[in-house]
Amino acid sequence: MTSLRARIFVLVAAVTLLVWSSAAAWTYFSTRAEIQRVLDRRLVEAARMVASLSGDFEPGAGGALPSADRRQFGSYSRQLSCQIWSLDGRLIGKSSQAPTEPLALSGTGFSERLISGETWRVYSLADPERGIRVLVGDNLSVRQRLVGDLMAGLLVPFVAAIAGLALLIWAAVNRGLLPLREVARRLRRRDPSDLRPLGLDHVSRELRPLIGAIEGLFSRLARHRENERHFIASAAHELQTPLAGLRTHAQIALMTSDEQIRERSLQRMKTSVDRTSRLVHQLLELAREEAAVEASPSRWVSVADVARGLAEEFAPQLDRQGVKLKVSEAAGAAEVLIDEASLTLVLRNLIDNAIHHSPSGSRIEIDYLNGDEEAVIAVLDRGPGINAHEIDRVKDRFVRGSTARGQGSGLGLSIVELVISRVGGRLELSNRSQGGLAASLILPATFARLTEHHAIARGKHP
Amino acid sequence: MRVLIVEDDEILLDGLKTGLALEGFTADAVETIEDARLAADAVDYDAIVLDIALPDGSGLDLLRSWRSREKALPVLLLTARNSVRDRIEGLDGGADDYLGKPFDLDELAARIRAISRRAKGRSSTILRWREIELDESGREVRKGGKSVPLSRREFAVLQALMEQPGRIQSRTQLEDRLYGWQEEVGSNAVEVHIHNLRSKLGRELIETVRGEGYRVPRL
Numbered sequence: 001m002t003s004l005r006a007r008i009f010v011l012v013a014a015v016t017l018l019v020w021s022s023a024a025a026w027t028y029f030s031t032r033a034e035i036q037r038v039l040d041r042r043l044v045e046a047a048r049m050v051a052s053l054s055g056d057f058e059p060g061a062g063g064a065l066p067s068a069d070r071r072q073f074g075s076y077s078r079q080l081s082c083q084i085w086s087l088d089g090r091l092i093g094k095s096s097q098a099p100t101e102p103l104a105l106s107g108t109g110f111s112e113r114l115i116s117g118e119t120w121r122v123y124s125l126a127d128p129e130r131g132i133r134v135l136v137g138d139n140l141s142v143r144q145r146l147v148g149d150l151m152a153g154l155l156v157p158f159v160a161a162i163a164g165l166a167l168l169i170w171a172a173v174n175r176g177l178l179p180l181r182e183v184a185r186r187l188r189r190r191d192p193s194d195l196r197p198l199g200l201d202h203v204s205r206e207l208r209p210l211i212g213a214i215e216g217l218f219s220r221l222a223r224h225r226e227n228e229r230h231f232i233a234s235a236a237h238e239l240q241t242p243l244a245g246l247r248t249h250a251q252i253a254l255m256t257s258d259e260q261i262r263e264r265s266l267q268r269m270k271t272s273v274d275r276t277s278r279l280v281h282q283l284l285e286l287a288r289e290e291a292a293v294e295a296s297p298s299r300w301v302s303v304a305d306v307a308r309g310l311a312e313e314f315a316p317q318l319d320r321q322g323v324k325l326k327v328s329e330a331a332g333a334a335e336v337l338i339d340e341a342s343l344t345l346v347l348r349n350l351i352d353n354a355i356h357h358s359p360s361g362s363r364i365e366i367d368y369l370n371g372d373e374e375a376v377i378a379v380l381d382r383g384p385g386i387n388a389h390e391i392d393r394v395k396d397r398f399v400r401g402s403t404a405r406g407q408g409s410g411l412g413l414s415i416v417e418l419v420i421s422r423v424g425g426r427l428e429l430s431n432r433s434q435g436g437l438a439a440s441l442i443l444p445a446t447f448a449r450l451t452e453h454h455a456i457a458r459g460k461h462p
Numbered sequence: 463m464r465v466l467i468v469e470d471d472e473i474l475l476d477g478l479k480t481g482l483a484l485e486g487f488t489a490d491a492v493e494t495i496e497d498a499r500l501a502a503d504a505v506d507y508d509a510i511v512l513d514i515a516l517p518d519g520s521g522l523d524l525l526r527s528w529r530s531r532e533k534a535l536p537v538l539l540l541t542a543r544n545s546v547r548d549r550i551e552g553l554d555g556g557a558d559d560y561l562g563k564p565f566d567l568d569e570l571a572a573r574i575r576a577i578s579r580r581a582k583g584r585s586s587t588i589l590r591w592r593e594i595e596l597d598e599s600g601r602e603v604r605k606g607g608k609s610v611p612l613s614r615r616e617f618a619v620l621q622a623l624m625e626q627p628g629r630i631q632s633r634t635q636l637e638d639r640l641y642g643w644q645e646e647v648g649s650n651a652v653e654v655h656i657h658n659l660r661s662k663l664g665r666e667l668i669e670t671v672r673g674e675g676y677r678v679p680r681l
Binding site for chain 2: 248
C-alpha cells in the first residue's frame, strides 16, 4: 500500500472493528446467558407457585389455568405453558397454550424436549404430598426471539457508531499527518538552488530521521555543487592566462613590421594552443572519469604491456630530453585488475610528469612491490621532487608545484588520484632519498599479482 | 618608460615583454615574487604589471608589503581572477588599476601610461615645452604643429626630460629608463640620442650640465 494515510486508516479501523466486534460478541453471549438465567428462574418460580396453588383444583378436571402472563409479556405472551400431572401419569390440568403431550418425561429439574417441531425448556417439580407433578415450560424459539430482538436493538447504534468512528479516524489520521504535508509543501515550493536546511523547528520526533536524512542529502549536494562551481571557476580561470598569452602574441604579430618578431609570436601562439588544448583535454578526461560508472574489471592487465605502449607514445619526448624509461623486472611481470584504459591513463599522466621533470640523461623507472595487503606500482624519476610543504597540495586540482616548469595543467595528479581511488587504491607522492620523486599507486593486494613465470624465475634467482 | 612585468606564464610573459616594447616601453620580466621584490628595489620603475597567482605566493601580498613600506610605485594588477570582488580586493590592496585576462595590448599600454602619469601628478597626456609637444598616447612629437619622427629611444629620452623640466637627469638614470636588463648599452648611446634630438628639435631644448647630466630648462 503506497498511501501512508490509507495504511494507517486501515490499520486503525481494523483494530477498532476487532475490538468492537469482540465487545459485541461478549455482550451477545453474556446477555443471552443472563436472559436464560432470568427465564429459568421464572420457570422455577412459576412451577412452585402452580404447585402451591394446585390444591384448589380438582384433579382430573383438565381445566385451564389462568393465564397471568399475557399482558405482562407483550409479544412474548403465552410464553409459559403449564401442565399438572398426577404422579401416576394422568394430566390433571394445563394452561391453554400447553400441548397435551407431557412437556417432560420424568424426573425433576430442567430438561428440554422437542414436541411437534418446537423445543421446550421445562422445569419439573414433583409434589409427592399432593401426588402431582408440575411442569412449567418455555418455548425456546420465543426465548431466541427475545435475545435476537435485544441484539437487533444494539446493532443499529453499533453500526452507526462504526460509520461515525470511521469518519473520525479518517479525519484524525489526516490531521495527524499534517506535519508530513507541511514538509512536502516546503520541499515542493523550494528553489532547486536552495539547499539550506528546511527550517522546521518543531518537527515531530518520527519525522526527525527523515528530515535529518533530507537535510544531510542537501548539505552533501551543496558541498558537491560548491566543489563543482569551484572547479568550473578554476577551469575558466586556468584558461584565461593561456588565452591572454595567445591574444597578446596575436596582437604583436598583427602590429609589428619586424618579420623576426612576428615569426616568434606565431611560434609562441602555436605552443600556447598546444598547451591550451592539453589543458582542455585533461579537463574533459577529468569530467569523463568523474562521470564514469564503476565497473568491476574482470581481466588481468599486464603492466609491461601498458608501459610498452606508453614508451612508444612518449618516444619523441624521451628522445628529445635524453631520458630513458625502464620497466623493472618485477613490474614487467606484474598484472593488475584494472581496466586497461584506466591503467594507461594513470601511467600516462605519471610518466608525462616524470618526463617533464627529468634532467637530461636520467632514467625513469617503473617498479612493482608486492606486500601482504597492498601492492605498489611506482613511477620513479630523478627530477627536483616536490617541496615538502607542497607535497599534500599538488594532488589538488590546478595546483602546480613551484618546481613545475610551467607546462602542466595542474590536473594530471587529480586525474590519477580519481581513477585509482575507484579501484580502492590511492596515490602517494614522496621524495626519494637519492633525489627525485616517487609517485606510488597503492592498490589492494587482491588487485595485483605477479605472473607465475616470474614467480618461478624469482625462485631460481632470489 | 620602464615597466616591470611579474607573470608566471612563460608565453604570456614573453608576449607582454615583446608587446610592451612595441608600444614604446622598456620592459623587464620576472616570474616570481622574490625576483619582483629584488627588481623593484634595484630599479625605479614607472609602473609595475603584477599577476596575482604566482608560484611563490600571491601578488596581492607583495603589493600590500610595498604599500605598507610606503613604496609608491604605480601597480596594475593583471589577473585571470576578474570578479567584482576580486577587483575590489585588488584596488583596496593598493593597486592603481586592474585589468582582467585576456586583455587588449593597446588598452594595457594606455592604462600603464595613465597610472604612471597620475603618479607623477599630471592629467594631460601631452607634454609641452615652447612650440614642442610630446603626445604620450599618440607616441608623436610635434614642433610648431608639424610631426617630427623620432626613434623609440629618442622618444623615451625626451619624455624623461620633459616630464620634469629643470630637473637634471644623469646618464645612468636615462640609461635605466631606456634599457632593460638583458639589453646591451653602448658606451655613448645616451649622447647619441641627445645629439639626434637636438638636431631634430633644436639645440635649446636640452641643456648639458657638465659632470651631472641633462635637463630641459624650466620655462
